[in-house]
Amino acid sequence: MVSERKIDVDLDGRNADRSYVITIEPGILDKVGERLVGLGLGTHRCAVITNPTVGGLYLERLITSLEGAGISAIVINIPDGETYKNLEEISRVYDQLLTERFERTSPIIALGGGVIGDMAGYVAATYLRGVPFIQIPTTLLAQVDSSVGGKTGVNHELGKNLIGAFYQPRAVYIDPTLLSTLDDRELRAGLAEVVKHGVIWDDSFFSFIEDNAEQMLLLNPDAIASAIDCSCTIKAGIVGEDEREAGLRTILNFGHTFGHAIEALTQYKEYKHGEALAIGMVMAADLSASMGLSDEALARRIEKLLIAFGLPTKLPERMSADELVVALHMDKKVKDGCIRFILLEQAGKVVLKTVGEQEIRACIKAATSSAD
Ligand SMILES: NC(=O)c1ccc[n+]([C@@H]2O[C@H](COP(=O)([O-])OP(=O)(O)OC[C@H]3O[C@@H](n4cnc5c(N)ncnc54)[C@H](O)[C@@H]3O)[C@@H](O)[C@H]2O)c1
Incomplete structure (x- = not known):
């Protein structure tokens, strides 16, 4: 039986005003109303921002919980998909909130994956210069990554996540049972971020993932709760040290340098973020080994684990080194x-390094030729 787990996100040296708690608890979706009252956010109204896919599955339960605590909800739907993560949609949300005379003390709740979380967070950061924000992440990626750390925002036609704000939620409620309806490919993509957290920070967590990979894929309650718990603990610790990515937070970019380039070159259509990240992590591990920073065996361990999660690890053949x-x-x-x-220096230890173009090209060549 998996019980409640709590993670403190301490910001500004435990400044009580901005620090908050992440709660991981099966079934917490049905308790959100009472938790909001406990936080002093039991205002007569709140706004729930969601999309038709997630709303269709879970909105009714959330509304029942809110109403049980005497909170009525304005529901705002954003169409499902990354293409709607833009300022036009945000503007439509502002219109609805203003028309409803939504007040500054009332909370905005994000019910959805990373897209909804980033957008609702941006609305919460900017509407009336900031209203309380609550995250209920519903994809694995959102539960282990995007709901933690306070990055909010939208895409611009010139690039991803170019418009945004750092804005911390007042609470994050993670219900791992919501993952049961998630598409298998989305689950696997989220697991790539879980692997990343082990690789960059915690050797024993990395070993735990290796030992429990199959159970995680099967959504075994203990295995998946531990994956979420350890990932959030690691990310919260890093963000607590460096909220605005002035230093330490950069390590969360492990695998993302190649990963983002692969996503961009395939117009964000071919790979889920976690899939491109998986290829990027193997390439970064191989680059580390070729530069003599880490062991080749570590790169193979990472690759083996990602393959066990059904993730791609090779560069698409048609991608040229030049591009x-x-x-x-x-x-x-x-x-x-x-x-x-x-x-990588070793499992759980990473370093930021400048790499010459020749070494990068050699790494790309190796990643491509081994795909043949
Ligand atoms: N803020 C950050 O720090 C941060 C970090 C990483 C990624 N992101 C952002 O997160 C976004 C990607 O998030 P994502 O991977 O969660 O994608 P997503 O939000 O698009 O969700 C993926 C799909 O799963 C559906 N879905 C969500 N929960 C479900 C559930 N429980 N059951 C069934 N279907 C469900 C969604 O409707 C959607 O179709 C990107 O926009 C990315 O930029 C932000």
Whole structure:
């Protein structure tokens, strides 16, 4: 029987105003109303932002819980999909909130995956200069990654997540049982971020994932709760040290340098973020080994685990080194024209390093030729 787990997210040296708790509890969806009252957010009204897919599955239970605590809800639906993560949709949400005279003290609740979480968070950060924000993440990626850390925002036609704000929620309620309806491919993509957390920070968690990979895929309650718990603990610890990505938080980009380039070169259509990340992590691990920073065996361990999760680990053959190098130069870690990577020293330990173009090209060649 899996019980409640709680993780403190301590910001500003435990500044009580902005610190909050992540609760992981099967069935917590049905208790959100009473939890809001406990937080002092039991205002007469709240707004729930969701999409028709997630709303169709879980909205009724959330509304029942809210109404049981005397809270009525305005429901705002955003169409399902990354293509709707834009300012036009945000503007429509503002219209509805203003028309309803939604007040500054009333909370906005995100019920959905990372897209809904990022958008609802951005609305909460900006509507009336900020209203209380609650996250109920419903994909594995959102439960282990995007709901933690306070990054909110939308895409611009010139790039992903270019418009946004750092805005922390007042609480995150994670109900792992909601994952039972999630598409298998989405689950596997979320597991890539779980692997990343073990690789960058915690050797014993990495081993735990290796030992429990099959159970995680089967959504065994203990295995999946531990995966979420450890991932959130690791991310919360890193974000607590460096909320605005001035230093330590960069390590969360392990695998993302190649991963983002692969996503961009395939127009964000071919790979889920976690799938491109899986390829990127293997390439970064191989690059680390080729530079003598870490063991080749570690790269193979990571690759084996990602394959066990059914994730891709090889570069698509048609992708040329030239176009990848150009795409890599768009990375936010590029400094003075030099490409920097988060590289491995050992399991649980990474380092930020500038890498020369020759080494990058050799790594791309190896990743491509081994795919033949
Ligand atoms: N803020 C951050 O720190 C951060 C970090 C990583 C990613 N992100 C963002 O997260 C987004 C991706 O999030 P995602 O992977 O959760 O995708 P998503 O929100 O698009 O959800 C994926 C699909 O699953 C559906 N879904 C969600 N929960 C479900 C459930 N329980 N049952 C059935 N279907 C369900 C959704 O409707 C959607 O169709 C991207 O926009 C990315 O930029 C943000």
